[in-house]
Amino acid sequence: GSECHHGRGENCNVDRSKLNRNEPPHKSLKLSKKDLQFALKNMMMSRFTDEKHLNLIKQGKSFFHIGGSGHEALQTAVAMALTPKKDWGWTYYRDVAFCYGMGYTPEEYFLLAFGKPEDPATGGRQMPNHYGHPELNLPSQSSPTGTQFLNAVGTALASRREGKDEVTYVASGEGTTSQGEFYEAVNWASREKLPVLFTIQDNGYAISVPREEQSMGSSVVHSFCCYPDLLMKEFDGADFFESLKATRDAIEYIKEGKGPALLHGVVERLLPHSSSDDQRKYRSPEELEKSRARDGIEILKKYMIEHKLLTEKEYEKFWEEVKQKVNDAADWAIARPDGEPEDALDHIFDDEASRNLDYTTEEPTEGNKTVLIDAINHAMHEEMKLNDKMIIFGEDVADPKGGVFTATRGLSTAFGKERVFNSPLAEASIIGVALGAAVKGLKPVVEIQFGDYIWPAFHQFRNEVSTMRYRSNNGFSAPVVCRVAVGGYIHGGLCHSQNIEAFFAHIPGIYIAYPSTAADAKGLLKTACRINDPVLFLEHKGMYRLPFATSIEPDENYLLPFGKGKIVKEGTDATVITWGICVRDSLNAAKEIEKATGKTVEIIDLRTISPWDKELVLESVKKTNRAIVIHEDTLTGGFGGEIAARITEDAFKFLDAPVMRHAAKDSHIPYSHVFENFVLPNAKKIQSDIEKLLSF
Secondary structure (H helix, E strand, O other): OOOOOOOOHHHOOEEOOOOOOOOOHHHHOOOOHHHHHHHHHHHHHHHHHHHHHHHHHHOOOOOOOOOOOOOHHHHHHHHHHOOOOOOEEEOOOOOHHHHHHHOOOHHHHHHHHOOOOOOOOOOOOOOOOOOOEHHHOEOOOOOOOOHHHHHHHHHHHHHHHHOOOOOEEEEEEOHHHHOHHHHHHHHHHHHHOOOEEEEEEEOOEEOOEEHHHOOOOOOHHHHHOOOOOOEEEEEEOOOHHHHHHHHHHHHHHHHOOOOOEEEEEEOOOOOOOOOOOOHHHOOOHHHHHHHHOOOHHHHHHHHHHHOOOOOHHHHHHHHHHHHHHHHHHHHHHHOOOOOOHHHHHOOOOOOHHHHOOOOOOOOOOOOOEEOHHHHHHHHHHHHHHHOOOEEEEEOOOOOOOOOOOOOOOOHHHHHOOOOEEEOOOOHHHHHHHHHHHHHOOOEEEEEEOOHHHOHHHHHHHHHHHOOHHHHOOOOOOOOOEEEEEEOOOOOOOOOOOOOOHHHHHOOOOOEEEOOOOHHHHHHHHHHHOOOOOOEEEEEEHHHOOOHHHOEEOOOOOOOOOOOOOEEEEOOOOEEEEEOOOHHHHHHHHHHHHHHHHOOOEEEEEOOEEEOOOHHHHHHHHHHHOOEEEEEEEEOOOOOHHHHHHHHHHHHHHHOOOOOEEEEEOOOOOOOOHHHHHHHOOOHHHHHHHHHHHHHO
16 A cells, blocks of 8 residues: 555545454454355465466476465455356456356366366467356456456446446456556546446566566556546455455445446465466565465464454365365366367357358349448448447547548437447557457447557457457357558558558458448448457548449348459459459559450459458469459568469469569558659559560
8 A cells, every 4th residue: 555646645536444443344344254264265275276286287287377376365355246147357367266256166277277178268278377257257368468458348338338237347467557558448447437346466576577667656546546436445455354345345336336446455476477487586585475474365364263253173174175176176177088189270250150141142233322431331320220239439430520531420320329439549449348348249340540550459459359259269259340441542641551451361360351342341341240250341541432432332131241252354364363442453454455455354352351262263363374463552461472372372283374463562651642653553553564464
């Protein structure tokens, strides 16, 4: 604990009050002997689980451990204040006592430790101590520190929208509070008074770095003591009673609808950071000895004996029972069968049957024409009517602005600000919150204004959204749709012109669409809104109102499958594989070539990047015997390299020329129209490269 960093005294909104010890805490907190025995046994089981797991590592039977020894009192108190199977928990790697308190079993712990397929957290996919349990509302945690905070905000947002009286717990150590996403999460939760219980288990060290060298200084609460609607409780996390009192107060505050709460419990780390660490390198023997004096188990045991709630003999019997239970659980778990090797590829996406929608085979030939941006807007209108779990948010998406490109115009007016709303100007927040809401059962369709600014959210995409189904062994899913404007040709300079498909195509678990016409955009976006996997939906802003992209608008039943390209022009002498605005330029180039030479070029619009239509491409190349991949992104590392490699690998004997690529130069996109035209592809340059291919 500490005094107000800003010298505000009683005006500081950090509650550092302690229990009134005039009455025994177990009486003032209305705890029975049975309650205290549960708490003590839960703490002891967590402690011996650490000990047992470390011994298994020494025996070569498990390969990693990160323990909760010293954190047990706080974690047990929080679990006892929450309602298992009702409230939600975004855990962190030391949360073994919390998980036990919420209903996790030692058998399940050791299934995780041994990487067994029956493990409910991850089915052998993640390292030990990555907790999760679908039946207990514990989403499978990942390894990065800090991403879980925004995910928890999303889950709490979903609880509120569903009208459910639920609290979402989220935890970390004090080191993680240096992460920017922690600030973003506290900001969002406080602004909307969401039912989030932020729990900081401060053991004084971020691996080897002491708290004094972290950005928060001596206390995390110093950074937030002016936040309205945020209750903060600072207390001794090694004291079970102080921890329980603080947690109960926080939950009462949350359930009254006043806002989120932040618990800052000071605990001890009684083990090294992990099984790969040796804390004797950076902690003195005197410090380690002092930390052992604040062992929460010993503190609670002493109290119970003093108040005749426990005897030494009963305490020894508890240890015997705990050790027997943990040892039996470990023996049982290690004997369970290992997974089949090929099962390693299960659950990257949902089962194929989930994508068997009533797809359309032909575009409409009659009706009103629409531009690409309006087709996107209409698709969202139609899907919002169809699915009351769908929500839309992002920067500036609500009316009267309706998005910087008007893609969301009219949506908040039609469906209300509970379903369509503005987010903070924070891209990681948009994606992290969307994930948490999706895990809870909502269908977030969010907007990142420009692909150039998606990078703060890349961490959430790569390590959270794309992995959720896989890492939880299909226990949880993250069907987030992220719309984002990309592409150049608008004099947008370095940071309003980027193409991003190649970066994201490298990530398993995300579908990527990149339509070039209004009809395709509508059909693919509607499909994205209905499938159960994450989708990155790329919209070329230069094509939003481009006449080339204008189509007769399909009706509300128009759905297009991912992974199916389209032949936009048939030909026999070469195959062009392309997407986005390069479809237009390739068509114009092909027409000029045909006028001049009579040779015909087949043009394939991939429409989706992940998956891409390999069968259609290979079938065309085997017919024309020549191929060139054309895209707007830079040449080096562009997705065209993947396509070219696959053609060479699978259709080499059909080729009469090397597979060529045409792309932007390996440069940032400059503002000057002279520079931009030089860097980016255009019809004239594309024509030149196709002619080279034909003459080979």
